[in-house]
Structures are given as C-alpha cells and as structure tokens.
Amino acid sequence: MSTSSPEAVKKLVENMQTDLRSLSMECKKKFPPVKEAAESGIVKIKTIAARNTDILSALKENSSEVVQPFLMGCGTKEPKITQLCLAAIQRLMSHEVVSEAAAGNIINMLWQLMENGLEELKLLQTVLVLLTTNTVVHDDVLSKAIVLCFRLHFTKDNITNNTAAATVRQVVTVVFERMVAEDERFKGIVEQPPPVQGNSNRRSVSTLRPSAKDAYMLFQDLCQLVNADAPYWLVGMTEMTRTFGLELLESVLNDFPGVFLQHQEFSFLLKERVCPLVIKLFSPNIKFRQGSSSSASPAPVEKPYFPICMRLLRVVSVLIKHFYSLLVTECEIFLSLLVKFLDGEKPQWLRAVAVESVHRLCVQPHLLRSFCQSYDMKQHSTKVFRDIVNALGSFIQSLFIVPNAGNSAAVSAPAGGSASGTPGTAQNGQGSGGAGGTMTTQAAFEYRGTWIPLMAVSVQGSAKATYLEMLDKVEPPSIPEGYAMSVAFSALLDLVRGITSMIERELGAEEQEAAEFREAHPEQEWKPQPGEDEGRKYMEMVSACWCGLLAALSLLLDASTDETATENILKAELTMASLCGRLGLVTPRDAFITAICKASLPPHYALTVLSSNATNLSNKAYSIQGQTVQIISPSSESHQQVVAVGQPLAAQPQGTVVLTAKNIQCMRTLLNLAHCHGAVLGTSWQLVLATLQHLVWILGLKPSAGGALKPGRVVEGPSTVLTTAVMTDLPIISNILSRLFESSQYLDDVSLHHLINGLCSLSLEAMELAYGNNKEPSLFAVAKLLETGLVNMDRIEILWRPLTGHLLEVCQHPNSRMREWGAEALTALIKAGLSYKHDPPLAQNQRLQLLLLNPLKELSNVLHADIRQKQLESVLQILQSQGDCLGPGWPLVLAVIGAIRNDQGESLIRTAFQCLQLVVTDFLPTMPCTCLQIVVDVAGSFGLQNQELNISLTSIGLLWNISDYFFQRGEAITQELEREEELMQKQAREQGETLNRPFHPAPPFDCLWLCLYAKLGELCVDPRPAVRKSAGQTLFSTIAAHGTLLQQPTWHIVVWKVLFQLLDCVRTSSTNADKEKIESGGGNILIHHSRDTAEKQWAETWVLTLAGVARIFNTRRYLLQQLGDFFEAWEVLLNHIQSAALSKNNEVSLAALKSFQEILQIVTPVKDSDKVVDTLAAMVVPPVLIDPLSASGPGRPLVRSDSLIERLTRYNGAELQVPPPGEESALEDSALWWSAWNTWYRTGTDSTRPPTGPIEKLSFIPSQPFLTALIQIFPALYQHIKSNFSMEDLKKLGVILQGAVSVPISSDASPFILPSYTEAVLTSLQEAVLTALDVLQKAICVGPENLQVMYPAIFEQLLLFVKFSCKPPQYGRMDTKHVANAKYNQIQLFAPAEWVALNYVPFAERSLEVMEDLYHKTACHKAVINEKVLQNIIKTLRIPLGLKYACPSESTWKLAVSSLLKVLSIGLPVARQHASSGKFDTMWPELAKAFEDFLFTKSTPPDNLSIQEFQKNEAIDVEVVKLISTEILPFSNLIPKDFVAQIMAMLNKGSIHSQPVSFTEAEIEQRMREEFSKVCFETLLQFSFSSKVSTPQEGYISRMALSVLLKRSQDVLRRYVEDERLSGRCPLPRQQVTEIIFVLKAISTLMDSLKKTQPENVDDNTWAQVIALYPTLVECITCSSSEVSCALKEALGPFKDFMQPPISKVQNGES
DSSP: OOTTSHHHHHHHHHHHHHHHHHHHHHTTTTOHHHHHHHHHHHHHHHHHHHHOSSHHHHHHHTHHHHHHHHHHHHHTOOHHHHHHHHHHHHHHHHTTOOOHHHHHHHHHHHHHHHHTTOSHHHHHHHHHHHHHHOSOOOHHHHHHHHHHHHHHHTSSOHHHHHHHHHHHHHHHHHHHHHHHHHHHHTSSOOOOOOOOOOSOOTTOOTTSOHHHHHHHHHHHHHHHHHTTOOOSSSTTOOOOOHHHHHHHHHHHHHHOHHHHHHOHHHHHHIIIIIHHHHHHHHHHHHHOOTTTOOTTOSSOOOOOOHHHHHHHHHHHHHHHHHHTTTOHHHHHHHHHHHHHHTSTTSOHHHHHHHHHHHHHHHTOHHHHHHHIIIIITSTTSOOHHHHHHHHHHHHHHHHHHSOGGGGGGGTSOOSSTTSSSOOOSHHHHHHTTTOTTOSOSOOEEEETTEEEEOOOOSOTTOOOOSGGGOTTOOSOOOOOTTHHHHHHHHHHHHHHHHHHHHHHHHHHHHHHHHHHHHHHOTTSOOOOOTTOOHHHHHHHHHHHHHHHHHHHHHHHHHHBOOHHHHHHHHHHHHHHHHHHHHHTOHHHHHHHHHHHHHHHSOTTOOOHHHHHHHHHHHTSOEEETTEEEOOOOOOSOOOOOEEEEEOOOSSSOOSOEEEEHHHHHHHHHHHHHHHHHHHHHGGGHHHHHHHHHHHHHHHTEEEOGGGOEEEOOOSSSSOOEEOHHHHHHHHHHHHHHHHHHHGGGGSOHHHHHHHHHHHHHHHHHHHHHHTTSOSOOOOHHHHHHHHHHHHTGGGHHHHHHHHHHHHHHHHTOSSHHHHHHHHHHHHHHHHHHHHSOOSSOGGGOHHHHHHHHHHHHHGGGOOOHHHHHHHHHHHHHHHHHHGGGOGGGHHHHHHHHHOOOGGGOHHHHHHHHHHHHHIIIIIGGGSOGGGHHHHHHHHHHHHHOSSOHHHHHHHHHHHHHHHHHHHHTHHHHHHHHHHHHHHHHHHHHHHTOOOOOTTTTSOHHHHHHHHHHHHHHHHHTOSSHHHHHHHHHHHHHHHHHHGGGSOHHHHHHIIIIIIIHHHHHHHHHHHHOOOSBOOOSSTTOOOOGGGSBHHHHHHHHHHHHHHHHHHHHHHTHHHHHTSTTHHHHHHHHHHHHHHHHTSSOHHHHHHHHHHHHHHHOOSSOOOHHHHHHHHHHHHOOOOOOOOGGGGSSOOOOSOOGGGHHHHHHHHHHHHHSOOOOOHHHHHHHHHHHHHHHHHHHHHHHHHHSOOSSOOOSOOOOOOHHHHHHHHHHHHHHHHHHGGGOOHHHHHHHHHHHHHHHHOOEETTTHHHHSOOTTSOOOOHHHHHHHHHHHHHHHHHHHSOGGGGGGHHHHHHHHHHHHHTTTSOOOOTTOOOBOGGGOOGGGOOTTSOOOEEOOOOHHHHHHHHHHHHHHHHHHTTOHHHHHTTHHHHHHHHHHHHHHHGGGSSSHHHHHHHHHHHHHHHHHHHHHHHHTGGGTTTTTHHHHHHHHHHHHHTOSSOOOTTOOHHHHHHHHHHHHHHHHHIIIIIGGGGGGSOHHHHHHHHHHHHHHHSOOOOTTOOHHHHHHHSOHHHHHHHHHHHHHHHHOTTOOSHHHHHHHHHHHHHHHHHHHHHHHHHHHHHHHHTTSOOOHHHHHHHHHHHHHHHHHHHHHHHSOGGGSOHHHHHHHHHHHHHHHHGGGOOOHHHHHHHHHHHTTHHHHOSOOHHHHHHTOO
16 A cells, blocks of 8 residues: 555554654653643644645645654653654654655754664664655755764664664665666756866865765765775764775675766766775785784784775775776786785785685686786786786695695685585595595595695686675684685686687677678678777787696696596686687697696606697796796696506507596597597697597507497507496597597598698607507507598598508508508598599599599509408409499509419409409499400409419400400490590591500401400410410300401401411420429329320310311301411411321320311311301300309300300301302312322321331330321312322322321220220221221222222222231331230339230221222222232232131131132133233132132141031131132133143042041041032032033043042042951941041942933043942941941942943843
C-alpha cells in the first residue's frame, strides 16, 4: 500500500493523533509545556485534515509545527518519551511530509541527543530514514547529519560503532547516488561550463549542481581526514581513523567511477588529492626491509601497518582498474610499487596481499594491454608490463629458493580450510623419492627439496582475494605455506589466458574482416585500417612478457607434482607458443616449444636440437630490478610416478631412461600443439618432431602399415618396460600421432614444407645413427613422411620430389630395417598416389603420372634385394589395382619389371615374373601398342635369366601368349603402330635424323613380330637345354600359327635373319659342345643317359631347330617361293640338313633325315588355309614344367581355332588364291629336287662308306633308324626326279643301298632292332631298301621303253642281296659277330659295344622273292635276255643250293629251290625260244652245276632232323627231278647235248641207291632216298625208252645206265640169297635188308616202265637181262624177312605180263 493512498493518509492522521495523545499523557506530570504542545498539535492536525483535500502537502507545509511537539518531547531526554517521539518523526519522514526547515530542526535535535549520548541506535536509524526517503536535507544540514553519524562511530559501544559505520557507508553512497540521479535528470541539457581559472581555488565548486556539490565536498573532506587534515565541510568531526577513511574512499571510487570520469572537478580531486595521499601512505612499506630494522638503527623507520597497507592496495587496485586512463603517470608509480612489494625481503603478509593485487590485474587483459601500450611501447619509459610478469616469475622462483624460516612452515598446517589435509612429513617424502605412501594426494610443487602445497585460491579468470578482504584484522595474519605460490600461479595462468584469448580474438576478427573483404573485392589487396598498429602492439606485449612467463612456467612445470597443475602450465606454454607462432615471433615460439619438448623427455636427456636451443635462452639472464633471473635447469630428482622405462635413441645406448606420467602428459601437449597449431610451427617442426621421435622410441612404438605407430617390442637391449597406466595410453598416443599427421592436410603449402623438411632432417639423423651398426633404427620420420604424404595426396606434386628423393636415399641404407621402411613408405605413397582420385584424373595428367611412377623406377638402381622385392611386390599391387589406367606409365612399369639381373636371386625374379604374367594375361589390351615391344623384351629377359629355370620356361609360354595376342588384335595394333610411326617419322624429319628402330624397313607391326622372333631365337641358343627346347617349339609354333600376318618382304628377314642365323648358331654350338658326362642335373634329378652330356643336349636342340625350319619351309612353300632367293634358301637348308645328317650323333642325323623327308613330302604345297588348323593342332606347345608360377594368372588358351580360318582368310585373302605353278615353276621345281637328290646322294655315300683302316677305337657307325630313314627318303625323292634319272644315278643308288644294308649294329641296340634269331623278320632298313628297289622297278615298268635297260641292274642288286643269305657282307675291316653268338643277354655295362652283323637271311630271302617276282614280269625283256639275267640268277642260287644243309638258315635253300623252279618254269621256255641266238649258251652248264650241287650235296643233314622233315626234304629233291623230266628232257633237241648228257649221268647217279652211312638201323629204311631214287630211275627209264631220243649218244647213255643198273640188281639179289642161307636163324644187317628191298622196288619200277613203253623202243639186250633176273628172284622166296617178302611179291607180279611166248614164232607156225 503506497504512502499516498487515501487509506494510508487517513491512517497517518490517526496515528499522529494517537502519538500526540500518548506524548501528552507521558508529559502530563513532568513536562506540562510538552503536553500542551501535544494537544495543540492534535488540534492542528485535525484542522489540516478537515480543511485540505491534499492532506500530505498541507502537512508538509506545516511540518515545522507538526514536528514541534515531538522535538520538544525529545528535548525532555526521557528515554521513553524520546523513543516515542523518534518513532513518530520517522513515520512522518517515511511519508515524506517533512519540509527542509523541519528537517533542519530535526537534525539539530538529533545532534543534541547525540551529544547527550541518548538513544544512539534510534538516532542513526532516524538519520538514515531522513536521508534516504527524500532529498530535503543538503548542504550544511547534510554535513551535520553525516558528522553526527561519524561521531556515533567513535563511541565506546561496539554495536553503536558498527551500526554507525554501516550508516556512514550508506549515507556516503546516498550522497553519490543523488548526484548520479541529478546527472540523469540533466542529461539532455547541455550546459556551457564556465572556464575554470586555474586549479588554485580548491573550492571551485560553483559550477556544480547541488547534489554534485554535496558529493564533492564530502569526497574532498574524506581525503582531508585520511590525510589527517581538518575537514572543510564536515564541521564538528572529533576523531577519524585512516582505515575507515580508506575504506570509504575505496567504496566511492569503486561504486561511482562515472562521477570521477565525467566531472572535471572530481577528476582533479583524484589526481591532486587521492594519488598523492596513497603514495604518501605507502612510504613505510617501501622503505621497510625485513630483518634490517633493528633497535640499533639510528633513525627508526615506521613499520608497515597491515590494515592500512592492505586498504591502500585495495584503493590502488580500484584506481588502476577504473581510472587508469586519467592517471597514467600515477599508475606507473603504483605498479612499480606493487612490483617492489613482491620482493623477498618484504614481510610475508605484504607479499601475499601484493600478489593478490597483482592477480587482480592479471585477470584484466585489456588493462594489461594498456600498460604495454602506455609504458613498454614508449621510449624512455619503465617497462611496467614486463616488470610485472618478471616480478611474478622471480616471486615464484624466490619462493623455491629462499629458505623461508628453515622450511618450518612446511610442517605447520595450512591456515584456512582451503587445503585438504596436511602435507604429512614432507621432508621424509623428499628423501624417499615419493615412494612408500608418505606422499599425500595434495597438489603441490616440489623443487630441490622445497615442497610447496598448492591451494584452490580462486576460480579461473576471477581474482578472489583472501587477505585483501581481511578488513577486520589489525595484526598481520599468518600466511599459510603455499598460499602466495598458489595465488601467483593463478595469476600467471590468468595472465596467459587473458592475453592470448584477447589477442587471438582480435586477430580472428581481423582475419574475418580480411576474408569478408576478399569475398567482396576479390581483385583488391586487403589493407588493415591505418593507424591501428594492432599487430605491433600484440607483438610488443608478447615480446615483453615471454621471457618471464617462460622462466616461471618452466620452473613450475618442473616442480609440479599435480596432474591438473601440470595440465594448466602446459596449456599456458602451448597457447603462448601458438600465439608467438601466429605473430611470427620465432625465438619465443621456439623457446616455449623447447620447454614443452624438454619436459616431455626424461631429465638430462641428450637431445642436440633442444640443448642448442636452450643454451641460446639460458645465456640471456633477465634482469628484474637488479635481480638476475636465470632460467632454472630442471631438477634431477623427480617425485613423479614412473610409467615407462625404455632405451634412449642414441648411437651408443647408455642404459635405460625413465619416463614419468608427467613426461607422457607433456608429450600429449606437444602432440596437441602440433596437431592444432601446426600451421604456425614453421621451423620448430624440427624440435617437435625430434622430441616425438625420441618419445616414440622410448615407448617402443613401431611403425605399422600406413605409417601409423603401434606399440611393438624393442628388438634388442633391455626391453621396454611399460606400466599398465601407460599401456592403456599408448593406443591413444599412437592415435593422436596419426591424427597429427593427418591434420597436415589442413596446413598451407609453406607449413607443409616445413613439416616435410623437419621430417627429412630427422630421418637423415636417424640414418646417420643407423650407419655401421645393426641396431634397430628409428623409423619415426620415415613412417610419418609416409603418413603425411598419404593425407596430402591432393597436392602431392608440391611435396613429391623432396619426399621421394629422401625416401630413395633411405632405401639405399645399409641397415635392413631402415631400408625396408624406406621402401615400404615409398611404395605405399606411389600406390596411394596412383589410386587417388586426382583432379584432373591421372589419365589426363600424364606428367603427374610419370612423376608418381618415376621413384618406382629409381628403386631399380638400389642393389639391395629386399628393396627390389618390395618394389616388385608393389608393382604387382599397382597392376592389380591400377593396371588398366597406367597409360603412358607403362614403359616405366615395364622397365621396373624387366630390371632383373642374374645376381638377384630367385625370389626377386619370381616376383618380377608374377608381375609380368599379370601384365601379359590382363593388361596387353590396355597399354599403348608402342609398349608391346618392351613387353616382348622383358619377357625375353626373363627367359634368359639363369636363376630359375621354371621362370625361363614359363616366360617362353608368355611369349607365346603375347604372340597370340598380337595375332588376335592384329588390325588394331597395326593401325595404332602406323599412327605412331607417322608421328615418329615426322619428328625425325623435323630433327633431321633418320628413324632408328630395329628391323627398320619392315612395317611396324611386322617389326613387332620380328622382335618376338628374335627374342625367341636368342632363347633357342640358351645354355640350358630345357629353355632351348621350349623356345624352339614356341618359335616355330608362332611362326607356323601366325606367320600369315607378316608381309611378304618380312618373310625374307624371317628366313635369313631369324631362321638361318639360328640354325648356324645351333650347328656351331652342337659341334663344339662338351662331351663330358654330366653327373646329375642339380639336386637329385637323374639325367637320362641320352642327355647326359652337353653334346647330347645340344643335339636335341639341333634336332628341334632343324625340324622347325623344315616345317616352315614345308608349310609356307607358296609364300617363300615368291621371294626372289628361294633357291638359295633351299640350298642353305639342304646344306644344314646334310651337315646334321652327317653329324656324329644318331639323334641329330636321324632327325635331319626326318626334316629332309618333311620338305620332300610335298607333292604340291597345300593351301595354307587347309593346313593351318592341323599344323596348329600338331604344334601346340607342350606344357612347360608346371611351377606354382604358371598358376598365378588366368592364362589364355593357346589356340582359339574358332575364328582362326576366318582371320587367316581375312589377312591373307590375296595369298590364298595363288595360281597353280606353270612351266617356269616346274623348271625351278626340278632344280630344287635335283639339288635335294645331290644332298641325299652325298649324305648316303658319306654315311654308308665303310671305314678304311682297321678299327681300333670306336668309330661312329650310323644307326639303323638313320639308315632306314635315309633310304625311305628315296622313293619320295625319286617321284620328282624320275624323268631324268639315269643309269649312272642308279649305280650311285646301288652303292648306297648295299652300303646301308651292310652296316652292322651295336650289340647294345641289337635286342631292340633285331628279331630273335629264329624269327624271320626283316628290319625296317631292309624293308626300306627293298621298297626303294620296288619303286624303281615299278617306275621302269610304267615308264618309257628306254628305262628298261635298268632292269638288269636291279636284278644284279637283288642277287647281291640274295647272296647275303649265305655270306653276310663285310663292313670295311670290322669284325662283326654273327648275331647268334653276340652275347647280348649279358651285356656288361660300359664294355665296348660289339658290333653285330644282322641276320641277313630274311632279307636275302625276301630279295629272292622280289627277284623271282620281277623275273616273272620281265623274263622276256630284251635287256633281261641280253644281260644274261637268268644265268646270273642260277649262278647266285647255286650258292645256297650247293650249301643246302650248311646254309645259315634252312629256309634259305628251300626258298632257293622253289625260286629256281619258278624261275626256270618261266626262263626255260624263253631260253629255248632264243636257243639259236646263243644268248643262253653259258647258262646251261651253270644250271647243270646247280642241279648237281643241290641233288648231291656235300653237306650232311643235321643229326636232329626228324624223319618227317627228311621226307619233306626228299620230296623237294623229287620236285627238281620232276622239273627235269617235264621241262628239260622233253625238249632235249633245243638244248645243248653236253647238258643232256650231264643230266642223264645225274639221273643215273640218283637212281643207283647209295645209303648214307650215319643212319641207325631203324631209320635206314626211311632215310634212304627211296622215293628220290625211284623217280630218278623212272625218269631215266622214261628217257631211255622214249622214242624221241634225238641222238644215238643219248640212247646209248641211257641204255648203258640201264644195263649197269640191272647187273647191279642181279649181284645184290645173289649176294642176299647167299647171306640169307648162311645166316640161318640170325637176321641180316638192317642195311643189307634195306638194300635188297630197294633193288626189288627198282625191278618193279623197271617192269612198270617196260610195260608202258613201246616195245620197239626197248633194246633186246635189256630184255635178256630182265628175264635173267627172274630165277634169281625166285630163289629169294625163301627169305625170312617179311619186308623182303612184300617187296619180292611186288617185283614178281609184273612178270606175268611177259609170260607168253613171243608172238612172231607162233604165227610162223614154227615150233
């Protein structure tokens, strides 16, 4: 409810009346005047209330009267009445119904009460109400009221004093508040202040308004009072204290700064009165030195008085805070004083309050900036700001250094509850190094035995003081230990925090402005506002304070034992470092960073970078007011928790070093610094990185993939010991480390270069250290270079060269671990660079791509295998990930793959080869065609390396795949290469050079093929047989499969430069190859005996090469014939074939013939298109030795025959329609064939010519397969030369055939070539010889007449072979064993081989059959007749017929007989036909001899001949006799007589039975050729009785023969009869019985013949002899032998035909 509402007014009136009534009642007895006055007052109030509507204002007008009764009441001095009155007066005041006059009266009345010492508290209350409710009291009344309060302050009563003090404070405030209110009211009105004439009139207040004047007077008097002078305005003051005065001054200055700043008068007071006062009052403190004022001193100095001193400092703080701008000079003095108070010689309490005051300044950075501007930046001015900072620093140092009272305070408990617990027995703690639990958890600093606890003094950023607030204390308080340190520490931190945040904020604003300006005006350069030298101001500030800060912070950091404190110190150092960096102050920046770095490392750690930096600093000693502040070196004993023990990173390890938790904390700060402020570090990167490297080393972090460091074990030396605390930190540290380098992507280019340079120089040091020992090197720098490179890929160009240049050096380092990481880093960067999505992409930025790949190529120059291995592995990965977009980088990549040398070891070559395989299988289509030749070269170089055979072989497979690729993509490649060629030629012309590339005149695509062929050609003469073989196969396969793509002129190069050159090389190598036996093929591989010398291995190569070339000549005949010099080429090829065929190696010679066969088998060249698929099918390269390598990439199938034909047709359309060869080509052909025949002839003669001399040493004898092949060539060859084949040639052929057949074979080989002796089989050679003859005779048969003269020659040849059946041919003078006794069943190893003559029987027999056949066809030919062929045949056959049982093979004579019979059956009629010509005259005697020799052979049948065999043989003899009887005797008139006579004699001889002696009795009967004798006898008889007997002589012969026979029969029979009679019971000898049986049979035969013949043909004498036999026969009837009886019966039977009288005599009738 407000005081002016009607209800309130009504209540007021009522209350006043009540009050007056009460007063009247109280004073009724003692004070009647008062009573009356009260009553009249009641009336007065009633009247006013009744008359006036505005009762309050009416009351105010009449207030003097209204108040009067109460004033009188107070005058009674009666406590009760006084209280009542004062209460009533207060009520009036509170309703503001007191006028100025009334107020004056009230004050006077109160003054009296005061003087009487009555109701003091009530008085104070009344004054306060009066002054606060309205402004009626001013000027002198006001001053009286104030004095009244002051006087009450100095009473004896404590309560009164305190109340009065509070009232005074309130009143003073009210006075100034009135002034502020007044200023507010007059705010809008601008007054023209009158000029002030000088400042002489100290009461120049005329210009002030009323309230202001009051305030002015009050403030002025307060100054007077403090200065112990009389007041001007506060009249009536009796006493006053300085402390109270200072407090009042402080509160006015603090609460109403505006008043002093706005009004000149007040400013004047401040300058002229307050400051001098303060300075004067400070004097005892300044002069005082602790301990120096002894009683003996002559002029005793006033001792500093704590209450005043402390209040003065408070005033100074306020002055500096609010009025610094007015009082520049004065503040300089104050600040200097403050600095002095921090001196060690000042009392502890003084230092404490001084440091609190300094703290108050430190939390006001703008103030500090003003100091710097006003003092430090002015010439000839005290460097106040610097001094403050340095003072703080030296203050902190002094706390550690000054032995404050023997450190007794350390034991006493800290005052105030600010510290949690006491620091226990700190001294013991120092002794035991912080172990054993004597340390408490309290935060503290400890340095060289001084232990100072740390208290929580104020919240960061606010200076809450403790001792500056102790206004009630008179005696200086005791300062707890550590308090001053704690405040100073807070001050320091607040100072740093304030300055840095202020400067950074303003720099940020400036940058923002600049950025906005640039956005708005991109073309203009931003210039800061002129006049604002902000930058210089800040630099000056920092320059002024950094030394002191650094000294103090380093010391504190070293001494700190509390993690939070450490954190704060580090944060301060970090912000300072970054600020210096931003401002470009290099020295301070480096100094702060060095401090952090040193703190991160173990104490006394030898790190050159840091020590050099620190010496620069510690040589400057900072002087602060004559005191020298040295940067204190770190204390050695540390009471820190040890968290890690590791090895120092040095050339010679000096034991272990210890890392504490604080070191780790510092390290994290360092990381933080580098991470957040990397851009401003510049050259200090080196410090930071060096330190980090050492820490990482001590902690045992090792680089892992991508350059991140992971905890790893140290390889040698005492292993690193890490506590679990740090173990959990390590991943975080490693993570921060990585993040630090990741953040390098946000650095500008210059900073990035600083970082890279820092890392490089660090790495160089590490390399130096790692030289000459195999210690684990520090890989920090290399790992981090990698990390930095990886995150800066977007601008890799600017750092690529320094980065890779350095890493390449690292790769050459002798220390393997160092190298390994250099390579790891380099390759990782290259891979990342290639896979990074650059803008523009790499494909369009060739320069960058080549830049990225170049270091990879440079690595090839490093000799260390591990580096090359890494290089190649990365090439493999690059291929796998980026292979399709390498483009212009291919030559570099291929150069790397191909940079292999034989001294490099297998694994390297294997890796490189995997790369190549990948390239060939996957990337040929993506690379520029110009690189294909490089691919061929590289593949070739892998073929030629000699470390790993399988790779050589597989690379040859790759060459095949490459050729396949060329073939498939031919058109595209051709086009691209031709475009390139044009460009190159253009360039060459411009530069005036000739285009230089291999095989130049050929078109570029053909050149590619030629390069491929040339490479394969080189491989074909590799020292290793397997490589040669594989390369050869591949070379010929590619030429066969893809040769159609080549243009015709190119073929010329292929033939002469590739194929023949290869043949020459191979021939030379083979001929000179070593014949020494190779024991084994390395390892446990056994070598087959056919390959156990180099010579034999080369032989295989020669074979392959020759075959390949021949095959090409064969398949590409059409193409090659169109080249001009085909005939020369043909001759060369034949020459090669000949030399191979005549080489002393069976394998080569045989293969040469096969090739010979191949080039001759072509009747007409087949069109390529028909042939190619077969050729391919036949020539697919046999799989190479399979090695894990070949499985690495999906190889292409070798042949894609689906579209092959189409492709061939497309490429070679023209070539396929070649016209059939005309006359010209026929001529050329015949030349070729005759050339071939000459070769064949030379080869044949040379190889079959038997050795001339005796054979001591084993000379070379051609093998059977060779000879066979040789002979087999003839038929094919003959087809082409038959038209001109002459007799001369036939003779040559004969010599060769005979020679070939006569060559013996080695007994080692005989089991394989020879059939077993009993089997009659021809060897293939013999077959071939006969085939050759067969071909010839068939050709003659169908050929023209003139060829038939060759028949006899063929017969001659065949007959020669027939003779072999009985007499094997000789081969020179060589002893050959007959095959039957060659002991090839027990061939001794390595015994000299015996030479075995073949079993020629089957061959001779077959020749015989052939001859017989041929004779069959040709018997009537003129030549055959003229050349006496039949005679020759008989003459030849006589040999086996004569030998008969003595023939090597029984079949021979049997065959000879049957042939003879057949030949004769054809030949005899011809001979009879030409009897007259005499051409056969010489044949007959031969024939007679032949019969004679055969039928009456001198050889005896073998003992084991069975009876059946014997009978078969006898049947053959019978056949011959039958031939005589049918073919010869009937035509005796056409046959020479001598011959007939010889035949007759022979028959006679045969018919007389002569038994062979050797038979046993039992066999005699069978063994006597009874049948033969019988037939002879019959023939003889038949001839004897034939009427055709032409000459009497013949008849005579036969008759004579008959009579001899009959006479002999007579004798035998007689003798038999006699012997039979004599022997009696005893049987006769078997042979005699047989003989008689034979005779009897002969008689019966004769009887048969006589019966059949015409009687006139029989001679009388014969008849007489026949009849004479009869009696003798009869006599034999008595014989006892049944056999004889049978025969006798048969002999006697026919006689009955003759038992009749002769007819003539009966007819005559004569008796």
